Amino acid sequence: MQRRHESGxxxxxxxxxxxxxxxxxxxxxxxxxLIHDLxxxxxxxxxxxxxxxxxxxxxxxxxxxxxxxxxxxxxxRGHAYVxxxxxxxxxxxxASETAGIGAGILLRALEPLEGxxxxxxxxxxxxxxDLARGPGRLSNAMGITLAHDARDLCNGGPLWLAGETCPxxxxxxxxxxxxxxxxxxxxxxxxxxxxxxxxxxxxxxxxSSPANRSDWRAIxxxxxxxxxxx
DNA sequence: GTATGGATGTTCT
DNA sequence: GAACATCCATACT
Numbered sequence: 001m002q003r004r005h006e007s008g009x010x011x012x013x014x015x016x017x018x019x020x021x022x023x024x025x026x027x028x029x030x031x032x033x034l035i036h037d038l039x040x041x042x043x044x045x046x047x048x049x050x051x052x053x054x055x056x057x058x059x060x061x062x063x064x065x066x067x068x069x070x071x072x073x074x075x076x077r078g079h080a081y082v083x084x085x086x087x088x089x090x091x092x093x094x095a096s097e098t099a100g101i102g103a104g105i106l107l108r109a110l111e112p113l114e115g116x117x118x119x120x121x122x123x124x125x126x127x128x129x130d131l132a133r134g135p136g137r138l139s140n141a142m143g144i145t146l147a148h149d150a151r152d153l154c155n156g157g158p159l160w161l162a163g164e165t166c167p168x169x170x171x172x173x174x175x176x177x178x179x180x181x182x183x184x185x186x187x188x189x190x191x192x193x194x195x196x197x198x199x200x201x202x203x204x205x206x207x208s209s210p211a212n213r214s215d216w217r218a219i220x221x222x223x224x225x226x227x228x229x230x
Numbered sequence: 231g232t233a234t235g236g237a238t239g240t241t242c243t
Numbered sequence: 244g245a246a247c248a249t250c251c252a253t254a255c256t
Contacts, residue, residue: 051248059248069241086249087238093248106248136249178248200232233255243245 009035009044010163015078015154018161022096022103023225025077026052026189029094029105029161031168033113036142037158043118043142045110045132046165049190049197051176053093055103058181062102072150073102080159082139082149089136092144094153094161108135108177108188110142111196113165118143134198169193173228174203174216186229192218 010033019025027050035044053060053073061083062073072081073095081093081104093104110132112119119131119141132141139145144159153161170192175184177199190197192205202215219228 053248061248064242067242083248084238084240086247087240089238089249091248108248134249176248180247231256234253236252237250239247241246 009033009042010165012156013078013154013161013163015076018077018096018154019225020077020097021225022052022054022105023187023228025094025096026050026105026187027171027219027225027228029107030171030189030191031164031166033162033165034107034110034142035114035160035162036144037160038115038118038143040118041115043115044113044162045138045142046113046196047107047109048111048194049107049109049188049199051106051108052096052187052189053104053106054187055097055101057103057185057187059176059179059183059185060103062104066102070102073104074100075150078152078154078161080144080148080151080153082144082146084146085136090139090145090148091135092139092142092148106135107138109133109190109196109198110138111194112141129195133196170221171219172205172216173219174199177203189219 061070075095076099079095085091092107095104097103132138172192173186174188176188
């Protein structure tokens with residue numbers, strides 16, 4: 001679904017606005033705004049896809065214990081964990097839980113809102129759909145690099161989270177993408193029907209055959225985070 | 231629309 | 244030296 005962004009930025013999210021629980025935060029972030037104020041101007045986008053990496057989760061980088069690479073996951077919620085993936089890409093996460101507990105949310109896709117020309121230049125394409133669909137593209141379009149690892153997104157800095165630019169649509173849940181450990185857990189969240197969500201259609205609520213219906217499901221509006229898996 | 235394979239560098243064994 | 248929360252081009256149905 002296409003959206004025009006409204007004039008004026010939504011309010012900054014403060015740390016106390018963020019749920020502490022990792023699954024709750026992953027769901028909360030869908031529909032919120034990621035903003036980066038660069039010297040060249042502002043780039044921003046609507047978060048449409050996230051993945052939760054929980055405490056004690058074998059797929060979470062923090063599972064092996066705190067190392068130099070993953071230490072940002074152990075920061076208080078609202079800090080960035082940015083790491084280098086597959087030799088080319090910086091992947092952006094938001095640390096969750098309380099300080100000392102290693103867990104976080106991978107931001108997988110954005111619907112571009114502001115600074116589209118800047119994103120196009122960084123990405124080397126003018127295809128709106130390809131600017132920030134996928135975690136590597138997202139960081140590339142937003143100008144997020146390893147230098148942003150451990151940054152606090154809630155301290156008034158240039159990289160920050162903001163509220164919704166329009167009401168949150170329904171959220172779907174599926175298995176996570178591109179992992180081998182704990183691959184059956186349903187910890188990927190996305191805005192149902194949004195074309196800027198990455199991954200195969202059968203995981204995004206757009207599967208054509210009825211057999212694919214079981215690959216994802218809508219989350220009941222009032223469900224508790226603990227009940228969305230399974 | 232989906233599937234496959236190569237490229238890339240850091241981290242940890 | 245293997246693993247890796249990916250992307251892109253290419254070759255299919």
